[in-house]
Amino acid sequence: MILVTNDDGIDSPGLVALARALTSVEEICVIAPNRNWTAAGHTKTLDRPLRVAEITLPGSRLKAFSSDGSPSDCVALGFLGLAPERPRLVVSGINTGPNMGSDITYSGTVSAAMEGVVSGVPAIAISLADYYQWDFHYAAQFAARLARRVLKSGLERDVLLNVNVPSGRRTDIRGVQVTRLGRREYNDELIRRKDPFGRDYFWIGGGPPGGTGEPGTDLHAVAAGYVSITPVQLDLTNHDLIEHIATWGLKA
Numbered sequence: 001m002i003l004v005t006n007d008d009g010i011d012s013p014g015l016v017a018l019a020r021a022l023t024s025v026e027e028i029c030v031i032a033p034n035r036n037w038t039a040a041g042h043t044k045t046l047d048r049p050l051r052v053a054e055i056t057l058p059g060s061r062l063k064a065f066s067s068d069g070s071p072s073d074c075v076a077l078g079f080l081g082l083a084p085e086r087p088r089l090v091v092s093g094i095n096t097g098p099n100m101g102s103d104i105t106y107s108g109t110v111s112a113a114m115e116g117v118v119s120g121v122p123a124i125a126i127s128l129a130d131y132y133q134w135d136f137h138y139a140a141q142f143a144a145r146l147a148r149r150v151l152k153s154g155l156e157r158d159v160l161l162n163v164n165v166p167s168g169r170r171t172d173i174r175g176v177q178v179t180r181l182g183r184r185e186y187n188d189e190l191i192r193r194k195d196p197f198g199r200d201y202f203w204i205g206g207g208p209p210g211g212t213g214e215p216g217t218d219l220h221a222v223a224a225g226y227v228s229i230t231p232v233q234l235d236l237t238n239h240d241l242i243e244h245i246a247t248w249g250l251k252a
Contacts, residue, residue: 001026001027001028001029001083001084001085001086001087001088002022002025002026002027002028002029002087002088002089002090002091002147003028003029003031003075003078003079003083003087003089003090003091003116004018004019004022004028004029004030004031004032004090004091004092005030005031005032005033005071005074005075005078005090005091005092005112006018006032006033006071006092006093006094006095006108006109006112007033007036007037007038007040007071007092007095007107007108007109007111007112008036008037008038008095008096008109009032009033009034009035009036009037010032010033010034010055010057010064010066011058012032012096013058013059013134013136014093014094014095014096014128014134014136014139015030015032015057015093015094016057016058016059016060016062017094017136017137017139017140018091018093018094018126018136018139018140018143019057019060019062019064020060020062020140021140021141021143021144022091022143022144022147023062024144025144025147025148025151026088026089026147026151028062029065029078029082029083029084029087030057030062030063030064030065031052031064031065031067031074031075031077031078031082031083032064032065032066032067032071032074033066033067033068033069033070033071033073033074034053034066034067034068035068037070037071037108038097038108039106039107039108040070040071040106040108040111041105041106041107041108041111042072042111042114042115043070043071043072043073043108043111044070044072044073044076045069045070045073050067050068050069050073050077051067051068052065052066052067052068052077052082053065053066053067054066065077065082070108070111071092071108071109071111071112071115072108072111072112072114072115074112075090075092075112075115075116075119076115076119079116079119087116087121088121088151089116089121089122089123089124089147089150089151090112090113090115090116090117090119090121090122090123090124091113091123091124091125091126091143091147092109092110092112092113092116092123092124092125092126093109093124093125093126093127093139093143093163094126094127094128094136094139094140094143094165095107095109095125095126095127095128096128096130096131096134097127097128097129097130097131097208098127098128098129098130098164098222099125099127099162099164100127100129100162100164100181100182100184100211100213100217100218100219100222100228100230101181101182101183101184101209101211101213101217101218101219102181102183102184103184103209104125104162104181104232107125107127109125109126109127110125110160110162110232112125113125113160113162114160114234116160117157117158117159117160117234118234120157121157122150122155122156122157122159122160122161123160123161124143124146124147124150124160124161124163125160125161125162125163126139126142126143126146126163126164126165127162127163127164127165128164128165128167129164129165129166129167129222130167131208133167134167135167135169137170138165138169138170138173139165142163142165142227143163146161146163146229158233158234158235159231159232159233160231160232161229161230161231161232162181162218162228162229162230162231162232163227163228163229163230164218164221164222164227164228165222165227166222166225166226166227168225172225173225173226173227174224174225174226175226175227176226176227176229177221177226177227177228177229178229178230178231179216179217179218179220179221179228179229179230180216180217180218180230181217181218181230181232182211182213182214182217182218182219182220183211183213183217183219184209184210184211184219185209185210185211186206186209186210187206187207187208187209187210188204188205188206189204189205189206190202190203190204190205191203191204191205218230
């Protein structure tokens with residue numbers, strides 16, 4: 001069984017396209033949040049109960065569970081018993097917008113895939129790298145082919161594949177590259193406004209993130225028209241620094 005989720009919410013056409021495509025691979029269980037959780041990161045709800053409703057995905061006959069929890073909560077719910085059987089793979093997406101470089105530390109899409117890895121199975125996070133126009137057909141078909149290959153060939157259970165698909169027509173896509181994470185450039189700004197009572201409130205705003213990326217990175221591959229697949233592991237240790245910091249002679 002494949003557990004399918006996202007961070008754009010249960011009504012997202014990207015989720016519907018992904019779920020439809022994955023039915024050709026294996027039985028699926030869809031558990032997704034009932035609202036948009038973009039940039040939620042790896043949020044997990046421990047301070048209140050979670051509510052779940054069974055629905056039909058918009059424009060389809062596919063049954064799904066809609067939860068008021070985060071994307072990570074949705075995956076946890078599936079592994080803790082909401083799914084009819086233990087999933088063998090988690091697929092999260094299709095996100096409306098890229099998740100490249102340090103985006104993955106913010107992304108609810110990638111964090112949902114991380115929760116699959118935490119639960120002991122490999123995962124795929126897939127995003128469509130455009131902020132304004134989305135045609136999910138090719139990305140959904142690519143996700144299904146990749147999921148089939150992962151299930152057939154095997155993938156370490158502590159790894160997720162972060163996939164970014166360039167926008168445009170299928171004929172515009174030049175191929176597939178296996179990449180490393182690039183370095184994002186963020187254009188955030190603090191927007192200060194006043195509410196009707198004269199009190200300040202704030203938006204953290206700004207334009208879409210930039211960054212061209214060096215050859216071999218996800219940013220460079222997508223900009224050149226390639227699908228980017230970045231293997232991501234949860235071990236964030238900087239192993240090269242362990243022995244160096246040990247020489248500092250720090251004492252308790």
